[in-house]
Amino acid sequence: MSTRQIRKEVDEALLGFVDRQRPLLLGVSDELEPMLAALDTLLAGGKRLRPAFCYWGWRGAGGDARPGIVTAAASLELLQASALIHDDVMDSSDTRRGQPSVHRRFEALHREARWPGAAAPFGEGAAILLGDLCLAWSGEMYEASDLAEERLARGRPVYDLMRTEVMCGQYLDMLEGTRATGTVETALRVVQYKSAKYTIERPLHLGAALAGASPELTEALSAYGLPLGAAFQLRDDVLGVFGDPAETGKPAGDDLREGKRTVLVALTLERANEAQAETVRRRLGDPDLDPAGVAELRTIIEETGGLAACEAMIDRHAAEADAALATAPITAEARDALTALTVAATARRG
Amino acid sequence: MSTRQIRKEVDEALLGFVDRQRPLLLGVSDELEPMLAALDTLLAGGKRLRPAFCYWGWRGAGGDARPGIVTAAASLELLQASALIHDDVMDSSDTRRGQPSVHRRFEALHREARWPGAAAPFGEGAAILLGDLCLAWSGEMYEASDLAEERLARGRPVYDLMRTEVMCGQYLDMLEGTRATGTVETALRVVQYKSAKYTIERPLHLGAALAGASPELTEALSAYGLPLGAAFQLRDDVLGVFGDPAETGKPAGDDLREGKRTVLVALTLERANEAQAETVRRRLGDPDLDPAGVAELRTIIEETGGLAACEAMIDRHAAEADAALATAPITAEARDALTALTVAATARRG
Structure with a gap:
C-alpha cells in the first residue's frame, strides 16, 4: 500500500469509528451535537504521522496488509486529538490546524447563544471533556480493531x-x-x-x-x-x-x-x-x-x-x-x- | 467478603497499581514526584462506591471471590479520580475530599517555588494532565486485572x-x-x-x-x-x-x-x-x-x-x-x- 492509500484507509477507519459513536451521543441528547461537530473539524486535519509509523512498524516486522492494523493505527489519531485539545487549553492557543481551537469554538458557541455566565470557562470545560472523550475512545478503538x-x-x-x-x-x-x-x-x-x-x-x-x-x-x-x-x-x-x-x-x-x-x-x-x-x-x-x-x-x-x-x-x-x-x-x-x-x-x- | 474487607482489597489493588507506575514516572524525571504525591493524596480519600457496586454485580451474577475482579473493580476509582480532578478544574473548586483540589495544589507549588509566570494556569495544566493520566491508567488497570x-x-x-x-x-x-x-x-x-x-x-x-x-x-x-x-x-x-x-x-x-x-x-x-x-x-x-x-x-x-x-x-x-x-x-x-x-x-x- 502506498502512504497515500494508508492515509485514506486511516481516515476511513477513524471517521467510521466516530460515526458509530454518533448515535450513542445523540441518543443521550441532541445537545451533544456541537461536541461531534468540533471533533469532526479537528479530525479533518492532521498528517496522520503516528498511524503511518505504526502501520510501517507492523509491515516492517512482517505483518501483512489487513484492516485490523489500520484500525489499531488510526486509534493513535484519537490519542493525538486528545493531546491537542488539552494542549490548546493549557497553552490558551486560539487556533489548531487552521481552525479555532476546540475551547475557543465552544467559547464562541456560548457567546453567540448569549448564555448567562462566562463564555471562556465554558469553552475550556467543553474542551477538557472532548479531550477526555477522545482519550477514552482511542483505547476503545484499539481494543475494537479486530486483531487477534x-x-x-x-x-x-x-x-x-x-x-x-x-x-x-x-x-x-x-x-x-x-x-x-x-x-x-x-x-x-x-x-x-x-x-x-x-x-x-x-x-x-x-x-x-x-x-x-x-x-x-x-x-x-x-x-x-x-x-x-x-x-x-x-x-x-x-x-x-x-x-x-x-x-x-x-x-x-x-x-x-x-x-x-x-x-x-x-x-x-x-x-x-x-x-x-x-x-x-x-x-x-x-x-x-x-x-x-x-x-x-x-x-x-x-x-x-x-x-x-x-x-x-x-x-x-x-x-x-x-x-x-x-x-x-x-x-x-x-x-x-x-x-x-x-x-x-x-x-x-x- | 464483608464490604469493609472489599474496601481494603480495593485499596490495596489501587495503591499497588500506582506503586508499580511510580518507578516509570520517576525514571522519566524525579520532577514528576509532585504528580504522584497529588494522586496519593486524592486516592487516600473516597468511599470506593463504584468498585463496591462492580464487585457485587459480579458476585450477584455468580462470580467467585478472586483478586482479578477486585483489580478490575478498583480501576473504576482511577476513572473517578480523573473525573474529579477535571471536574474541579472546570468548577474552579478549591477543595476535594477535605484537601486542596489538584489544580490548587499545583498552583501553590508554583507560587511557593516563586517560579516566573502565572501560577493558576500552571495548576490547571498539571491537573488536566494528571486527570488524563488517571483516565489512561483506569483502562490499563482494567486490562491488567488478570481476568480471562x-x-x-x-x-x-x-x-x-x-x-x-x-x-x-x-x-x-x-x-x-x-x-x-x-x-x-x-x-x-x-x-x-x-x-x-x-x-x-x-x-x-x-x-x-x-x-x-x-x-x-x-x-x-x-x-x-x-x-x-x-x-x-x-x-x-x-x-x-x-x-x-x-x-x-x-x-x-x-x-x-x-x-x-x-x-x-x-x-x-x-x-x-x-x-x-x-x-x-x-x-x-x-x-x-x-x-x-x-x-x-x-x-x-x-x-x-x-x-x-x-x-x-x-x-x-x-x-x-x-x-x-x-x-x-x-x-x-x-x-x-x-x-x-x-x-x-x-x-x-x-
Whole structure:
C-alpha cells in the first residue's frame, strides 16, 4: 500500500469509528451535537504521522496488509486529538490546524447563544471533556480493531507506556516554561518524551509488537525512531517561529507569543549576547507580541546562530535516523516507506 | 467478603497499581514526584462506591471471590479520580475530599517555588494532565486485572459506554449551568448520565458482564441501580447545600457558591415566589457568597418546600431500588451487601 492509500484507509477507519459513536451521543441528547461537530473539524486535519509509523512498524516486522492494523493505527489519531485539545487549553492557543481551537469554538458557541455566565470557562470545560472523550475512545478503538487477542495483548504495554510517557512529557514541558533559564539539555529531555517517543518510536514499536517483532527489531526501530522524532520536533520548533501560517495552520510566530521554551530558544540563548538575551527574555511569551516583535525575535534567533545550530541538529538527527534505517532488519517495502516518512517529518513546511 | 474487607482489597489493588507506575514516572524525571504525591493524596480519600457496586454485580451474577475482579473493580476509582480532578478544574473548586483540589495544589507549588509566570494556569495544566493520566491508567488497570480474556471482552463494551456516558453527562451538566431557568426535568437528565448510570448502574453491569450475567439479570440490576443512583445524586445535592464540612470534605454551601443547577435548586425554583426566586437567581453562583448568604439560600430552599420535595424524591427512589433488589435474581449474599450499600449511598452524611 502506498502512504497515500494508508492515509485514506486511516481516515476511513477513524471517521467510521466516530460515526458509530454518533448515535450513542445523540441518543443521550441532541445537545451533544456541537461536541461531534468540533471533533469532526479537528479530525479533518492532521498528517496522520503516528498511524503511518505504526502501520510501517507492523509491515516492517512482517505483518501483512489487513484492516485490523489500520484500525489499531488510526486509534493513535484519537490519542493525538486528545493531546491537542488539552494542549490548546493549557497553552490558551486560539487556533489548531487552521481552525479555532476546540475551547475557543465552544467559547464562541456560548457567546453567540448569549448564555448567562462566562463564555471562556465554558469553552475550556467543553474542551477538557472532548479531550477526555477522545482519550477514552482511542483505547476503545484499539481494543475494537479486530486483531487477534494475542496480538493486542503484545501491543497493550506499548500503548500504555506511550500514553504515560506523553503525559509526563507534557508536564515536563510545562515545568520547562517555569524556568528562568532553560538549557538545551532540559529542553531536549522534553523533546524526548513529548515528541520523539510519542510521535515516532512508540507508534513504530506498537505496530512491531502487534506483529510479534523480535527485541532486535524493536531496538533497531528505536535507533531510527528516536533521532527522527527529535528531528521532527526541532523542525516543529523552527516552523513555530518561521513557518508560513498558510502551511502550519497557526498564526506567524505563535510559539514566541506562547513563550514556548523550545530547543531552538535554548540554542539561541546559549549564543546570545547580553542585550539579545534580555530581549528574548522580555518578549518571549508576551501575548501581545505584534509582527514587529516577532520580526525582532526572529532576527535574534538568526543572528545569534541559534537557527543554524537547530538546522544542523535536525540534519544530524535525520542522518542518524537514515543510517539506522539502512541497517534495520525490516522488509524492503517498509524501508522505502520509512525513508519517505523521514523526509515528510523533517523537511516539511507545515 | 464483608464490604469493609472489599474496601481494603480495593485499596490495596489501587495503591499497588500506582506503586508499580511510580518507578516509570520517576525514571522519566524525579520532577514528576509532585504528580504522584497529588494522586496519593486524592486516592487516600473516597468511599470506593463504584468498585463496591462492580464487585457485587459480579458476585450477584455468580462470580467467585478472586483478586482479578477486585483489580478490575478498583480501576473504576482511577476513572473517578480523573473525573474529579477535571471536574474541579472546570468548577474552579478549591477543595476535594477535605484537601486542596489538584489544580490548587499545583498552583501553590508554583507560587511557593516563586517560579516566573502565572501560577493558576500552571495548576490547571498539571491537573488536566494528571486527570488524563488517571483516565489512561483506569483502562490499563482494567486490562491488567488478570481476568480471562473472554470475561474482559464481555466487560469492555460496558466500560466504554460508562466512560462515554459520564463525559456526555458532564457536558450536559455544564449546559445546565448556562440555562436561565433549569427545570426539574433537565436537571434529572444530568443526574441520569452523570450519576445514576455512572456511579451505580454501569459498575453493577460491569461486574455482571465480567461474570457472564444473563440479560434478565442485567435488566434487574438497572431496575435497582438507576433509582438508587438518582437517590445517591439527590443526597449529594442536599449535602452540597446542608452538609457538614467535616463530613463532606467541602466548605459549607459549596454547591451554592459554585452555582450548581441541581435538582434541589430546580425543585426550589418550581416552588418559589417571585421574591424568593429572584434571590436564588441573584445569589446562586456568587463566588463571594458568605455564611449569611448561604444561610439565606438555605432558608429559601427549606421554606419553599424544595428540600422536603428532594427528600421525598430520595425516599421514593430508594424505595423503588429496594423493591427491585428484593426480586432481582441474584445471590442472597449479594442482596444483603447491596441492601447495605443502598443505605450507605442514600442516608450518608458525607
